[in-house]
Amino acid sequence: MRIGVITFPGSLDDRDAQRAVSLAGAEPVALWHGDHNLGGVDAIVLPGGFSYGDYLRCGAIAAHSPIMSEVIDAANAGMPVLGICNGFQMLTEAHLLPGGLVRNDHGTFICRDQVLRVENAATAWTNEFETGAEIVIPLKNGEGGFIASTEELARLEGEGQVVFRYVGVNPNGSMNDIAGVSNARGNVVGLMPHPEHATEPGFGPDTADAMRSGVDGLAFFTSAIAALVAV
Amino acid sequence: MPTIVVEVMPKAELLDPQGKAVAGALARLGKTGFTGVRIGKRFEVTVDAPVTDAVLAEVRTLANEMFSNSVIEDVVAISVDGAPVDLAVVA
Numbered sequence: 363m364r365i366g367v368i369t370f371p372g373s374l375d376d377r378d379a380q381r382a383v384s385l386a387g388a389e390p391v392a393l394w395h396g397d398h399n400l401g402g403v404d405a406i407v408l409p410g411g412f413s414y415g416d417y418l419r420c421g422a423i424a425a426h427s428p429i430m431s432e433v434i435d436a437a438n439a440g441m442p443v444l445g446i447c448n449g450f451q452m453l454t455e456a457h458l459l460p461g462g463l464v465r466n467d468h469g470t471f472i473c474r475d476q477v478l479r480v481e482n483a484a485t486a487w488t489n490e491f492e493t494g495a496e497i498v499i500p501l502k503n504g505e506g507g508f509i510a511s512t513e514e515l516a517r518l519e520g521e522g523q524v525v526f527r528y529v530g531v532n533p534n535g536s537m538n539d540i541a542g543v544s545n546a547r548g549n550v551v552g553l554m555p556h557p558e559h560a561t562e563p564g565f566g567p568d569t570a571d572a573m574r575s576g577v578d579g580l581a582f583f584t585s586a587i588a589a590l591v592a593v
Numbered sequence: 594m595p596t597i598v599v600e601v602m603p604k605a606e607l608l609d610p611q612g613k614a615v616a617g618a619l620a621r622l623g624k625t626g627f628t629g630v631r632i633g634k635r636f637e638v639t640v641d642a643p644v645t646d647a648v649l650a651e652v653r654t655l656a657n658e659m660f661s662n663s664v665i666e667d668v669v670a671i672s673v674d675g676a677p678v679d680l681a682v683v684a
Contacts, residue, residue: 419662426659455662462664464603469610509607509665535608 363388363587366403368433370395370424374411375446375558382558383407386583395427405442405486405586406433408449410502410556420463420505421451430456442486442586443550447503450542450552459543459552460518461510466503467535475567475576476501476555477529478541482522485548486589490581496529497578498567499560501541506554508536508543518543526553549589557582595644597652600670601661602633633669636660644673653680 365383367390369376380390391403395413400406413424424430430452437443437458445453453459466472475498483493491497510518515537518524526542534554542553557579560566566576603609612631619627636656640648649671656668671678 418660419665422659422662454664462662464607464665465610467608467610469614511664 363405363590364391364401364403365389365405365407365583365586366391366393366401367407367409368393368395368429369409370411370413370427370448370452372411372413372415372424373409373448375556376409376411378556379407379409379446379558382561382579382583385561386580386587388583388587393429395424395429398428398432400429400432400436404590406436406444407558408433408443408445408452409558410447410449413448413452416505419451419455421448421453421455424448425452425455434458437545437550440547440549442589444487444582444586445550445552446556446558447506447554450554451505453550453552458550459545460514460523461508461540461543463505463554464507464509465505466507466533471502471504472506472533473500473502474533475499476533476541478526478553478555479529480525481527482525482544482548484522485525485544485551485585487551487582487585488525489588490585497581498569498576499555499557499579500567501533501555503534503554506534506536508540508554510537521546525551526555595640595642595674597638597640597644597649598670598672599636599638599652599656599660599668600633601636601656601666602631602669603666605667607665633666634660649673649678 365388367379383390480491480495483491528539544551560579569576609631616630
């Protein structure tokens with residue numbers, strides 16, 4: 363199983379995402395934004411960072427990268443695609459995911475371990491969770507406020523496209539506390555928090571058991587593997 | 594060289610944290626006569642040729658599909674060398 367991680371100019375978390383793919387048991391494949399080539403991978407991760415310095419809008423210029431035409435075709439054909447933070451912003455800018463992300467309502471960058479509730483455990487990236495499960499993974503962004511029109515929001519809620527919701531505190535003013543959404547088919551998922559930073563004991567969020575032992579992010583990647591095996 | 598100006602604003606119903614921060618600073622400076630600030634973007638696109646209807650049509654498309662994101666922003670004005678032009682995309 364090969365999962366590609368695309369590096370854009372300004373990507374920061376591409377190597378962490380590659381390591382998360384390895385820890386989950388798949389082979390990570392480094393892909394480059396300027397290529398028209400997905401390298402024959404089975405799934406794709408768009409990592410976090412500040413592509414193009416967040417110029418124009420977060421993720422907007424990256425969404426027009428050469429490789430994105432292949433990503434859009436693959437996503438529409440059913441390939442699992444995960445957008446994390448800046449990758450989520452790219453997926454909304456590329457119209458692969460609904461809604462948009464705006465500056466945090468309090469105007470400041472936020473970095474914390476965040477509790478999320480898994481609202482939909484039927485997507486390609488969440489099938490190893492139970493619906494309603496609460497997980498803790500890091501959140502770190504300046505423009506993570508999820509917005510959509512009233513009608514779009516009602517549709518997303520009604521059709522199960524809200525995949526993750528913030529629990530305890532809404533860290534950025536996201537409508538309906540939405541942390542992540544999927545497309546209608548459930549193969550494309552985007553979220554602002556970072557599962558790839560919670561995949562290895564010693565480097566994740568604190569848990570009741572031990573400092574930095576949280577690995578709740580690992581199931582995102584094992585879910586994608588399970589989804590691919592099931593095909 | 595003609596300059597086409599495209600102005601984009603965050604949607605009116607959305608909170609504009611940048612504008613809110615500036616409005617807060619104005620209040621702290623004692624500038625109490627202002628009730629709000631909203632911050633948008635201005636794109637100055639220069640063209641090395643006369644601005645024909647085809648060029649304008651292309652700029653309208655770019656304004657709607659790249660310079661702005663219709664989920665969060667509106668294109669509020671387009672002008673050529675200071676003269677406003679119709680925002681509507683001609684089919």
